[in-house]
Amino acid sequence: MxxxxxxxxxxxxxxxxxxxxxxxxxxxxxxxxxxxxxxxxxxxxxxxxxxxxxxxxxxxNKIGFDLKNKVKRDIKILLDINCYRGVRHKKRLPVRGQRTRTNAKTSKKKFFFNCL
Missing domain, CATH: 1.10.8.50 (Helicase, Ruva Protein; domain 3)
Structure with missing residues (x-):
């Protein structure tokens, strides 16, 4: 179905x-x-x-593709106004206050390979 x-x-x-x-x-x-x-x-x-x-x-309700588009738009707004959360999204680092010293290795790895 x-x-x-x-x-x-x-x-x-x-x-x-x-x-x-x-x-x-x-x-x-x-x-x-x-x-x-x-x-x-x-x-x-x-x-x-x-x-x-x-x-x-x-x-x-907003679900499915509508919700995905809304989330993308919200992140794009954060990137455009260059706020702290937008900068974290841009650098592909954790956004919600997680530590990056020992954890978040996968997000750091993604950022590292995207810069090359």
Whole structure:
């Protein structure tokens, strides 16, 4: 089944498959399924009416590609105004106050290879 541009496997539970959509975690997935009454069902057993209601609920929230674009825009704004967080993004270092002396080696490695 195709939902919001994501392909959902028919043989898995709907709660698990909804978490494949960017912006929906386990908690939000369980909340949506309980609200619709499709808790603990496989994707192939959901009728078309429930699928339509599910699509309406998902369209109301920013998820998927809309959310990815919003995050990219927000980071671009930080880069443009040249604030501290924007500078950390630019250097590919941890942004939220993590230490860089012993950890964050992967982010340092990415930055090092991008400069060469």
């Amino acid at each position: 195709n939902l919001m541009g994501y392909y959902l496997n028919n043989n898995n539970n709907i709660e698990k498959e909804l978490t494949l959509i960017y912006g929906i975690g386990r908690k939000k997935s369980l909340y949506i399924c309980k609200k619709l009454g499709i808790y603990n069902l496989k994707v192939k057993f959901i009728d078309n009416i429930k699928i339509k209601i599910l699509k309406d609920i998902l369209n109301k």
